[in-house]
Amino acid sequence: MPLALVRGFLTGIVTGTTLCAFVVGIIIEYVPLIITGLGLPIAYGILLYLAGAPRRAREAKLAPVIALAKIESLRAGGTETGDIPVDLVLTVVPDGMASHRVRITHGINLVDIPNYRPGDVLVVRYPPDRPWKARVVERPSPEWERRAAEAVIESAPESSLVQEPPEGCAFGALAVLGFLLGAALVLSLFRAELFAPEAPARTEETLSSVTTSSSGSATVNVDRSLLGEGELRRAIDSLALAADVSQVITVVVEDRRLTVVFAPTSAQVPRFDLRALAVDRVPALVRRATATIDVGSPRTWQVMIVPFGTAVSSRVIVTGPGGSGSLADGG
Missing domain, CATH: 2.40.50 (OB fold (Dihydrolipoamide Acetyltransferase, E2P))
Known part of the structure; x- marks a missing residue:
């Protein structure tokens, strides 16, 4: 009877581990865990067969x-x-x-x-x-x-x-306990992957330096061109999490860098909210400037954005071996 109870407990553990490993492996897309979930009952069955070999040999005699x-x-x-x-x-x-x-x-x-x-x-x-x-x-x-x-x-x-002696309530209770322990073991081992918050769609952006004082500047360095769809908006949003971007006097956009200059606290100078910037117009302005300004290759560009009265003025400066040129938004 004690051996039957042990077998029930181990069977419960294997069953709980197998089912939980298979489901968790699918959820976190971890193939080795799925394979383990499928192979564990096979290995357990082989072990049970080998463990019963001495008993079968005695019975055969x-x-x-x-x-x-x-x-x-x-x-x-x-x-x-x-x-x-x-x-x-x-x-x-x-x-x-x-x-x-x-x-x-x-x-x-x-x-x-x-x-x-x-x-x-x-x-x-x-x-x-x-x-x-x-x-x-x-x-x-x-x-x-x-x-x-x-x-x-x-x-x-x-x-x-x-009749064959019944397994009894203890067998069922130990099987259920083993099932719960097996499932808990898998959940505890992979709780970080299973319950971790979903990673943001883009993790390439890295905030290199931020000055949070009322007068200063901040720079956002990214791993992709800010001309890509939505890249400039993501850079602005990441900066807004670390600094107040509602009092900006100058913005410089380069291929993979965004630099922002904040207005001094006491200075009465024009300023604007960076989050209100029409970022969708910047890539088109850069492409138009690089296509019309002939300065040779290789060339670089940067966009200067400053407040002008109640509006915001954008100008692209293209620099190359043949000199430099600029193109204003609307020019």
Whole structure:
């Protein structure tokens, strides 16, 4: 019984670990975990088979008990094949031991069903320590055939029915406990990947330096060109998380750098909110300037954005081996 409880506990752990590993592996898209979830029950089954080898070897050395058995009742089940599973209740009379009842399932060919009737005597065999595993001997020896033909067997009382010992509530409780522990083990090992907040769509931007004083500047360095779709807006949003961008007097946009100059606290100078900047117009302005200003190659560009009255003025400066030129927004 203790071994059965241990087996139930281990089976629960393997089941919980397998299911949880398979599901978690799919969620976090981790193939090795999925493979582990699929392979664990196979490995566990092999271990159980190997662990049961000594018991099977001992049982193989024990001579089975051969006895006469009378059919008390039979009930045929349904099947689509030629053999029909028939539930038999037998009174088994082993030599030198008390008779008992046993319930077994025996496959009988459809044409042989009339040969099995209540009261008929059969020959059965079973392991000495497990009488509930009785099996009908299909072709008994001539001696046993003669004994079966001549035998008159008294029915054993129904209370003598032998059955496989139930696993019990402890087995089920340990199996459930093992299942929960197995699932908890997987969740604890991969909780960081499973419950981590979703990473932002872009993690390439890195804030190199930020001055949060009322008079100063801040620079955002990124790994991609700010002319890409949405890149300039993401750079501005990342800067807004670290500094107040509502009081800006100058903005310089380069290919992979955004520099912002903030207005001094006491100075009465024009300023604007960087978040209100029409960033979608900057890439188009740069492309128009680099296409129309001929300064040779290689060349660089930068966009100067400053407040002009109640509006904001943007100018692109393109520099190359042939000099430099500029183009204003609307120019």
